[in-house]
Amino acid sequence: MRDGLGFLAEKYQERYAAKPRGFELYVHRMLQGLTKAFDPEAKIVYVSNYSFPAELLWAFDVVNFDYEIACNNLPQAIMGSGSELMIACEEQGFSRDICSFHRMELGFSAQDANPRGDLYICSSYYCHGKAKAHEAAARREGAPHYFFEAPTRRTESARVYVETQLREIAEILERLTGKQLDMGRFKECIRMSNRARANLVEINELMKLKPCPWEAKKAALLALGGAVFWGSPVLVEVTDRLKEEIQERAASGATRPERFRVLWSPWYPVQPTVIPAFMRDNQISMVMAETADIWRPALDENHPFESLAQMVLDNYMLRTTQERAERLTTLAGEYQVDGLVHFGTVACYHENTAFRVIADAMARQGLPVLDLDGDMTDERNYSEQRTTGKLEAFLEIMAANRSE
């Protein structure tokens, strides 16, 4: 993994130097961060950032290592060798029915290719499998793990439950780093988080323009992978730059031609697929992604723990499918889309069970939904013909709706 990340880091450094834009800056910074996890002096904390308040980690000198981003999005999957890691995991006795994200983590771990973890924070949020995979990896490494549980009900005792856990994690981090939590620095992280949030709210507002001045695919990737930077100056710098670029593009009219607008829910495949080319060729804009929706409230820097705990409870991934569907229909209206693409990954039980509720809610708004089932990382579960066939059928439906 180290070599793969190093190779990509160099490649993106060159790319960023040639094209110093916001998204390239984000990828460049992320690769730098992931590569740092192999520094023998660094303290490495494994965590899933889209479901954990990274602000707390940025307040300490630790490397925030998100295995899903490192294992799946960057080195192996993009180079088309994700399946090899799956097989390495399956050879350890783990079933192919386990989500490919988690098999990939365990596959890397089986090959001793992951950076060592000093602490594994297993969060319960959206996916129980993630917590199980983290726990299995931690056990294999002989490293401590902390199970971070986020209740689904937004009550005062739920907030206290989360806040208590965040404070416990802070104590663990103090022991790990040998440094006390610097409240001044913590507050600064909260300020950074709020600035980035404000930028992203503005960017999302700009995405409502016709034609859409940016790609929600990139917004989704930034939302998932960039979550590692909540609370850091990096996300502020990236979103400052992105906002400026998108504003310029909207003002100059230098946007792609747009015949159809779609909303995307929730995941986007990181392996090479026909999807981007098909959308470009048929002038379909992905104008918003569920994952890029800014659900998090502005944080209170004077009460950072309380505020982060409340934010944890506000995470949309904790809600019922009905609440998700309601939010998606609202977004569909705000972004004036022609349809919704739902992309799940084979073993994602949430998405396997959510599709019908979401599709029925969208149907009540007169909008078609494409269920583009596939796999985000295991190439063995991808079929170009099947994907193309589904996209063509969806395009026809959107076109027919338009002509009506």
Added chain:
Amino acid sequence: MVSQASRIGWFCPYAPLEILLAAGAVPVHLRGEQPTLDRTERYIAGNTCLYVKHLLETGLSGQWSGLKAVVLTNSCDCMMRLRDLWAEYVDAPPLLYLEIPRKDSAAAVIYFREQLNRFVADLESLMGRTISSRDISAAMDRVNSVRALMAEVFERQKTDPPRLTGSELWSLIQQSAKLTPEEFVRAVEARPERLGDGPAKIGRPRILIAGAKSDRPELIHLVEQAGGAVVAIDDCLGLRSLEPAGNPTGDPIDDLARYYLGRIGCPRKPGGQTRLDRLAGLADDYRADGVIFSHVKFCDFNLFEGPPLRAAMNAKGVHFLDLEHDYVFSDLERLGVRVEAFVETLQGGLASEKAAEGGGS
């Protein structure tokens, strides 16, 4: 005479039967067994827990519409989403939802107390009556009497030979979930042989069944037909649910919160090493020659737990069979071949031991 209208269904043994009984309801353990999953295929994609699919299929069929309600918990990802699908597409019965934390910290207990109180309020509204602390305490005594009786049954299984056959043990577990506490205690006391005073079979490999809930007896039958003896069942309704409750403190909701969060056997809880140690301890206690780890296909929790459990059992010299099924055991022939081979391996091991003992005497 129990009114049909007061029956409330439950699936996962984290459903607090004590509160249902305190409300005057009759808790009914529900098994979803449908010949096909035609309706459900519209709502749930392929690679998803087959147990949950059968539950939804049965709900959609209307077979349970006469119940007052069903209790659903956030046992796993699929059960949480079953709650959403049920609320959206199943006309009756309505849902009673209870969120159960997976940790047992002081803050988790406080949160769970709040959820239990909410559950009590929902139930009061549904049943049209108030539920007092005294009602709950009395119900706790009733449920604990079942747990105590079952604990006694399991204790007797540790002998060699075990006192009950696997089929008898499985039936008793099912009855403990199906009958009211009083009916269950009466049924057992009226037939003392059910506690294992009957003849026992000797010389069979001792097998511990672990894993997810076995709502059907096929696996037990396969083991017995192959010549094995099921000595204990450590599944959702079996040993895991029989962990003894602590002494009452006078606050029954607090006692219940601590009791349910303190149960360690379920793989939904963090602490895989604890469960490895626990299963290793059970294998010792029941002198198991082999462990069959049985679970429904696409059960994420068990898919993650299987490989480390196998390694732990093998390290102890206990044979381990990871047996995935489709909940209704439609692939009985295939499973039978695997179980037969497993039991034969154990028999071979026992024969070798006996020969070695004979050679040394």
